[in-house]
Amino acid sequence: xxxxxxxxxxxxxxxxxxxxxxxxxxxxxxxxxxxxxxxxxxxxxxxxxxxxxxxxxxxxxxxxxxxxxxxxxxxxxxxxxxxxxxxxxxxxxxxxxxxxxxxxxxxxxxxxxxxxxxxxxxxxxxxxxxxxxxxxxxxxxxxxxxxxxxxxxxxxxxxxxxxxxxxxxxxxxxxxxxxxxxxxxxxxxxxxxxxxxxxxxxxxxxxxxxxxxxxxxxxxxxxxxxxxxxxxxxxxxxxxxxxxxxxxxxxxxxxxxxxxxxxxxxxxxxxxxxxxxxxxxxxxxxxxxxxxxxxxxxxxxxxxxxxxxxxxxxxxxxxxxxxxxxxxxxxxxxxxxxxxxxxxxxxxxxxxxxx
Numbered sequence: 056x057x058x059x060x061x062x063x064x065x066x067x068x069x070x071x072x073x074x075x076x077x078x079x080x081x082x083x084x085x086x087x088x089x090x091x092x093x094x095x096x097x098x099x100x101x102x103x104x105x106x107x108x109x110x111x112x113x114x115x116x117x118x119x120x121x122x123x124x125x126x127x128x129x130x131x132x133x134x135x136x137x138x139x140x141x142x143x144x145x146x147x148x149x150x151x152x153x154x155x156x157x158x159x160x161x162x163x164x165x166x167x168x169x170x171x172x173x174x175x176x177x178x179x180x181x182x183x184x185x186x187x188x189x190x191x192x193x194x195x196x197x198x199x200x201x202x203x204x205x206x207x208x209x210x211x212x213x214x215x216x217x218x219x220x221x222x223x224x225x226x227x228x229x230x231x232x233x234x235x236x237x238x239x240x241x242x243x244x245x246x247x248x249x250x251x252x253x254x255x256x257x258x259x260x261x262x263x264x265x266x267x268x269x270x271x272x273x274x275x276x277x278x279x280x281x282x283x284x285x286x287x288x289x290x291x292x293x294x295x296x297x298x299x300x301x302x303x304x305x306x307x308x309x310x311x312x313x314x315x316x317x318x319x320x321x322x323x324x325x326x327x328x329x330x331x332x333x334x335x336x337x338x339x340x341x342x343x344x345x346x347x348x349x350x351x352x353x354x355x356x357x358x359x360x361x362x363x364x365x366x367x368x369x370x371x372x373x374x375x376x377x378x379x380x381x382x383x384x385x386x387x388x389x390x391x392x393x394x395x396x397x398x399x400x401x402x403x404x405x406x407x408x409x410x
Contacts, residue, residue, distance in 0.1 A: 062375030065179040072408045075400050076108035076376040085117040091130040098134050108376050109136050113144040124176035139376045148218045153187035155241040167252045174256025182301045184263040187275040188228040189218035197350040205383035209348030228273035235276050246293045253297040261301030261332035269313030283315035299330030305337035319367045326371040335380035354399045369407040
C-alpha cells in the first residue's frame with residue numbers, strides 16, 4: 056500500500072498517519088563516476104528501526120547540487136528509504152539575512168538555488184531557521200538521569216551562542232543592539248524573494264523556532280520565531296501555502312512562559328492553517344525562566360508529555376514527519392541514544408494510531 060501525504064504533497068508513505076523519521080548516519084561519498092555510496096551500517100541501522108523517512112545532514116553531502124541530491128535520493132530508494140529533508144547548514148541560520156549584514160543578497164541567492172535544487176531532485180521539504188546569532192547553551196554539559204549528560208542553558212551561568220563554527224558572546228554578538236522593527240524588515244525582504252522560488256520548485260519550507268525563544272540574546276531579539284504571535288504574523292506575511300512551521304517542541308517548552316502558547320495550541324492552530332510541515336520532539340527539565348534554567352533530557356524525563364503532543368497531531372490528521380532532536384550522551388554512544396529516542400517516538404505514534 057502507498058499513501059499520498061497531505062502535509063507534504065508529492066511525498067508518498069508506506070503507512071498512513073504520523074511518520075517517524077530519523078537522521079542518516081555515516082558518510083555519503085561520490086566516486087569519480089558520480090555514483091553515490093552510503094554507509095551500509097547506517098543504512099542497516101535505519102532499516103532495523105523500521106523507519107522509512109531519512110534526514111540528511113549538510114556535512115554528509117559530497118556536493119550541494121541538484122544532481123547530487125537526486126543521486127542520494129535514488130541511492131536511498133534502493134534500500135527502501137526516502138529523503139524527507141536534506142540540510143544545508145550554511146543556509147540555515149544566516150546572520151547576513153536575519154540582521155541585514157553585508158553579503159545578504161549573495162546568501163539569499165545561494166538559498167534560492169538550494170531550494171531550486173531540492174525541488175529538481177524531488178525533495179519537497181526544507182527546514183529553515185532565522186536566528187541571527189545561533190543556538191545558545193551553557194559552556195558545560197549537564198548531568199541528567201543515570202549520569203547521562205545533555206545540553207542546557209542558565210542565563211546566570213557562562214554560556215555562548217554557536218552555529219557552523221561561529222561563536223557568539225555577550226554582551227553584544229554583533230556590536231550593537233537590534234530592534235524588532237529591523238528584524239521584521241529583514242525577514243520581509245527575505246521571504247518575499249523566497250516565496251516565488253519555493254512555489255515554483257514545489258518545496259515547502261518549515262521555519263524552526265529560535266533557540267532559546269522569546270528573549271533577547273546578546274543584542275538580538277528573538278520574538279519573530281520565538282513567540283506564537285510572531286509566528287502567526289510571519290507566516291501570514293509570507294502568504295503562501297509553501298511557507299509554514301517546523302515546530303521544535305523542545306524549544307517551545309524552553310520558552311513556556313514567554314512564547315504565548317503551549318505546543319498543543321501551536322500545533323492545533325497551524326494544522327488548521329495546513330502549515331505545519333515537520334516536528335522535532337524532545338523534552339526539557341524546566342523552562343528557561345526556572346531557577347537554574349533548563350536541561351535537555353530523555354523524552355520521558357522532562358516536564359511535558361510528548362504522548363499528549365502526539366495525540367494532538369493524530370487527532371488533527373497530521374501525516375508529516377516527527378523526529379528526535381539534540382540527542383544526549385548515553386552509555387552505548389550515539390546509536391544507543393538514537394535507537395532509544397526513535398523507538399520511544401514509534402511507540403507513542405503506534406499507541407495513538409492503533410488504538
